[in-house]
Amino acid sequence: MTSASPETDETRYDFRAIEERWLPVWRKTQPFRAGDATDERPTKYVLDMFPYPSGDLHMGHAEAYALGDVIARYWTQRGFNVLHPIGWDSFGLPAENAAITRGLDPRGWTEDNIAQQRTSMERYACSFDWDRVLATHRPDYYRWNQWLFTRLHERGLAYRKHSNVNWCPKDQTVLANEQVVGGLCERCDTPVTKKKLNQWYFKVTDYADRLLDDLETLQSTWPSKVIAMQRNWIGRSTGADVRFAIEGREEPVDIYTTRPDTLYGATFFVVAADSDLASELAAGSDAALQSEFADYLDKVKSASEIERLSTDREKTGVFLGRYAINPVNGARLPIWVSDYVLADYGHGAIMAVPAHDQRDLDFARAMDLPVTPVVDVRDEEGEPLPDPRESGIATTGDGVLMNSGPLDGLDKAAAIETITAQLAAEGVGEATTNYRLRDWLISRQRYWGTPIPIVHCDACGEVRVPDDQLPIELPSAEGLDLKPKGTSPLGAATDWVNTTCPSCGGAATRDTDTMDTFVDSSWYFLRYLSPGKTDGPFDELDAKRWAPVDQYVGGVTHAILHLLYARFFTKALHDMGMIDFEEPFSALLNQGMVQMDGSAMSKSRGNLVRLSEQLDEFGVDAVRLTMSFAGPPEDDIDWADVSPAGSAKFLARAWRLARDVSSEPTVDLTTGDAALRAVTHRTLHDAAELVEGFRFNVVVARVMELVNATRKAIDSGPGGADPAVREAAEAVAMLLSLFAPYCAEDMWSMLGRENVARAGWPTVDESLLVEETVTCVVQVKGKVRDRLEVAPGIGEDALRELALASPQVQRTLDGADIRTVIVRAPKLVNIVPA
RNA sequence: GCCCUCGUAGCCCAACUGGCAGAGGCGGCCGGCUUAAACCCGGCUCAGUGCGGGUUCGAGUCCCGCCGGGGGCACCA
Numbered sequence: 048m049t050s051a052s053p054e055t056d057e058t059r060y061d062f063r064a065i066e067e068r069w070l071p072v073w074r075k076t077q078p079f080r081a082g083d084a085t086d087e088r089p090t091k092y093v094l095d096m097f098p099y100p101s102g103d104l105h106m107g108h109a110e111a112y113a114l115g116d117v118i119a120r121y122w123t124q125r126g127f128n129v130l131h132p133i134g135w136d137s138f139g140l141p142a143e144n145a146a147i148t149r150g151l152d153p154r155g156w157t158e159d160n161i162a163q164q165r166t167s168m169e170r171y172a173c174s175f176d177w178d179r180v181l182a183t184h185r186p187d188y189y190r191w192n193q194w195l196f197t198r199l200h201e202r203g204l205a206y207r208k209h210s211n212v213n214w215c216p217k218d219q220t221v222l223a224n225e226q227v228v229g230g231l232c233e234r235c236d237t238p239v240t241k242k243k244l245n246q247w248y249f250k251v252t253d254y255a256d257r258l259l260d261d262l263e264t265l266q267s268t269w270p271s272k273v274i275a276m277q278r279n280w281i282g283r284s285t286g287a288d289v290r291f292a293i294e295g296r297e298e299p300v301d302i303y304t305t306r307p308d309t310l311y312g313a314t315f316f317v318v319a320a321d322s323d324l325a326s327e328l329a330a331g332s333d334a335a336l337q338s339e340f341a342d343y344l345d346k347v348k349s350a351s352e353i354e355r356l357s358t359d360r361e362k363t364g365v366f367l368g369r370y371a372i373n374p375v376n377g378a379r380l381p382i383w384v385s386d387y388v389l390a391d392y393g394h395g396a397i398m399a400v401p402a403h404d405q406r407d408l409d410f411a412r413a414m415d416l417p418v419t420p421v422v423d424v425r426d427e428e429g430e431p432l433p434d435p436r437e438s439g440i441a442t443t444g445d446g447v448l449m450n451s452g453p454l455d456g457l458d459k460a461a462a463i464e465t466i467t468a469q470l471a472a473e474g475v476g477e478a479t480t481n482y483r484l485r486d487w488l489i490s491r492q493r494y495w496g497t498p499i500p501i502v503h504c505d506a507c508g509e510v511r512v513p514d515d516q517l518p519i520e521l522p523s524a525e526g527l528d529l530k531p532k533g534t535s536p537l538g539a540a541t542d543w544v545n546t547t548c549p550s551c552g553g554a555a556t557r558d559t560d561t562m563d564t565f566v567d568s569s570w571y572f573l574r575y576l577s578p579g580k581t582d583g584p585f586d587e588l589d590a591k592r593w594a595p596v597d598q599y600v601g602g603v604t605h606a607i608l609h610l611l612y613a614r615f616f617t618k619a620l621h622d623m624g625m626i627d628f629e630e631p632f633s634a635l636l637n638q639g640m641v642q643m644d645g646s647a648m649s650k651s652r653g654n655l656v657r658l659s660e661q662l663d664e665f666g667v668d669a670v671r672l673t674m675s676f677a678g679p680p681e682d683d684i685d686w687a688d689v690s691p692a693g694s695a696k697f698l699a700r701a702w703r704l705a706r707d708v709s710s711e712p713t714v715d716l717t718t719g720d721a722a723l724r725a726v727t728h729r730t731l732h733d734a735a736e737l738v739e740g741f742r743f744n745v746v747v748a749r750v751m752e753l754v755n756a757t758r759k760a761i762d763s764g765p766g767g768a769d770p771a772v773r774e775a776a777e778a779v780a781m782l783l784s785l786f787a788p789y790c791a792e793d794m795w796s797m798l799g800r801e802n803v804a805r806a807g808w809p810t811v812d813e814s815l816l817v818e819e820t821v822t823c824v825v826q827v828k829g830k831v832r833d834r835l836e837v838a839p840g841i842g843e844d845a846l847r848e849l850a851l852a853s854p855q856v857q858r859t860l861d862g863a864d865i866r867t868v869i870v871r872a873p874k875l876v877n878i879v880p881a
Numbered sequence: 882g883c884c885c886u887c888g889u890a891g892c893c894c895a896a897c898u899g900g901c902a903g904a905g906g907c908g909g910c911c912g913g914c915u916u917a918a919a920c921c922c923g924g925c926u927c928a929g930u931g932c933g934g935g936u937u938c939g940a941g942u943c944c945c946g947c948c949g950g951g952g953g954c955a956c957c958a
Contacts, residue, residue, distance in 0.1 A: 830939095879938045
């Protein structure tokens with residue numbers, strides 16, 4: 048690069064002038080373009096979660112990108128070839144809803160927002176590689192969604208089924224389980240209801256075990272909170288299937304239980320009200336019961352998720368007048384239907400053991416059904432727990448089996464083992480595993496998404512669109528009514544819908560649903576690796592070179608959804624032989640949120656802080672530095688508690704150091720003042736460790752210390768001409784380049800150098816880190832009585848003698864006998880009197 | 882209801898595998914610079930770590946029980 052350094056005003060720190068000076072330079076030099084295949088530096092893939100283009104950047108983006116940038120810029124300084132890309136998660140409801148409200152074309156609205164966000168990111172000095180941007184709403188991206196869908200479909204991992212799905216009455220679309228939060232639609236907070244529809248799914252449950260077990264490999268590099276949430280979400284439970292004969296029905300019915308040991312305590316049988324089995328069994332009973340069942344089913348279906356989930360809800364149900372036979376003892380169990388049994392977990396039917404399951408007990412008490420304890424459960428003192436029949440509290444703990452035939456006298460574990468073996472031997476059951484995790488419902492009845500590449504043909508059925516006909520582009524929104532109405536708006540685009548069957552050439556129609564946008568974000572990290580590729584989603588060699596992501600940075604809001612789906616895609620791609628790793632994100636950092644006055648910012652709350660106003664008032668660097676300095680990255684930042692003005696003040700102070708350096712860039716740094724050099728080198732040494740541990744707030748504090756020490760050296764020490772002052776100022780500039788790139792670049796330029804982002808981390812002189820003496824604390828009975836300046840290498844015996852000889856210690860001891868002396872050389876001696 | 886986290890100066894936060902409670906900042910106060918103010922420079926102030934026990938030579942750190950804040954899960958048989 049030739050010297051393009053614009054003139055620097057060397058008298059005062061003016062962040063506006065500095066921003067105007069360097070932004071155009073960086074636009075031209077693109078200092079963060081990733082190195083190509085010939086680059087020999089080791090690679091590092093640092094990824095920030097990509098934003099929705101639903102307006103300009105806000106404070107939350109500012110925090111996330113400030114922190115991601117610290118990491119990306121750090122590895123660049125450490126000599127790595129860093130890939131730090133950005134793009135837009137640009138399909139989805141926000142664009143569509145905005146289009147509906149304002150009568151705009153979602154495409155135009157989306158592209159405008161992307162342009163605005165990009166400009167803001169450049170101003171914010173994000174260290175992105177601008178040659179690799181992607182936006183998921185563009186055909187050159189979603190084409191590969193369709194291609195990947197096709198691959199999954201070929202493998203039976205994408206399929207369609209009728210089932211009761213979560214339905215948002217406001218957005219008029221189905222929702223994935225993961226998008227129902229507390230019974231409400233994640234997007235609009237409308238109570239979610241159920242609807243029976245034919246929908247597309249990805250078979251995530253095939254990967255349940257691997258998704259769970261592989262969390263082990265992330266134990267030390269992902270937040271334990273996220274791992275716990277994923278584990279909990281997958282919810283593996285082990286138990287047994289048990290086959291119950293049904294009177295008047297040819298086929299037996301399986302139930303799933305985690306407590307086969309309590310089989311002798313089953314007193315009734317419950318079928319999920321909204322299951323097919325319930326309807327079938329009801330149809331076989333008398334007319335009065337049939338209509339009672341029909342009424343109940345109506346009530347269950349109209350209940351919102353919110354009502355269904357409320358815990359203190361009374362148990363309800365209907366007796367079907369039919370009986371199931373307990374395979375272990377032939378007992379006739381009355382069959383009830385109820386909504387407390389879920390249709391889509393296990394087999395949608397349970398054996399009820401009210402003595403040892405609280406839900407069953409609640410139901411038994413509501414319906415006046417018998418309760419038979421079969422486990423003698425005791426408390427810590429060995430006293431029997433109160434009888435559930437009296438207490439109303441089921442005894443769910445371990446204990447000795449009773450009233451259970453061959454199981455009597457066994458404990459829970461032994462009983463489970465025995466009974467499971469017996470069931471298997473008799474062919475009426477076996478050990479099984481169940482998961483809370485359900486398959487991923489990916490179809491949406493909305494316009495702004497990836498069309499599903501399937502054609503429906505009367506003759507051939509469901510036909511995949513051949514790869515060479517992809518992408519199936521979204522038709523223009525013009526003339527389409529995008530308002531939610533329960534079926535996809537694409538259905539009205541008749542020219543688009545009507546097509547020919549790829550298989551037989553006859554008349555056929557396109558599938559009109561679009562994909563969940565979480566499909567888009569499940570593999571975007573791979574697309575960045577091969578931006579222009581037209582014959583595949585990504586290049587396998589590029590993937591080998593860069594992937595998996597070394598460091599992922601984003602909000603904890605995606606702890607379950609996005610991360611689980613991306614992990615699923617990665618495993619599926621691995622099984623297709625396209626990549627050689629099974630986890631997409633080797634390390635994860637969850638940054639907190641930015642709040643104001645103790646709560647999330649929002650227009651309606653009236654506590655919204657505008658990023659653009661903060662940037663205008665304090666400058667980009669001050670805002671970025673404040674984000675890093677506020678506290679640990681995973682903590683929330685309350686903007687009312689922090690001080691961007693203070694950050695600006697500090698940056699000015701740092702900047703003036705460069706102004707006051709009066710030595711030449713060529714000066715021999717090793718000849719500088721030893722004391723200041725020691726501070727500089729210790730800071731450089733510690734900062735590396737601290738950044739890698741995400742302790743950015745501490746790094747900033749240490750840079751502040753270094754700035755203070757350098758200031759002192761200039762004003763009342765060796766002075767601005769001392770080489771140590773130059774060395775310190777250069778270190779400050781290099782370190783600040785991670786947090787405050789404009790200020791750092793300007794300092795660097797004043798110091799007669801170019802391109803601070805690539806300055807490189809100076810080699811730390813280990814000899815400067817060695818301290819000549821250390822302070823040894825001498826305690827008597829744990830209380831500090833004296834401090835000794837000793838050599839770091841002092842021996843235990845010598846130190847013990849020194850400490851005992853201390854006059855302070857002698858005075859405190861006052862002739863008392865000494866019981867023991869604990870010596871931790873060279874830092875501490877503790878003398879314990881008898 | 883269950884699980885996970887966090888409680889350190891007026892405020893935001895530091896304190897390595899248990900070892901001098903304070904690195905840094907905000908605020909406040911004092912002084913220097915200034916005709917004055919701002920800026921700037923220097924200095925000072927302020928807690929014994931939410932409460933109660935325990936382990937230990939020694940506890941902010943480990944254990945138990947409370948209290949308070951935040952988060953997650955919630956009929957998954």
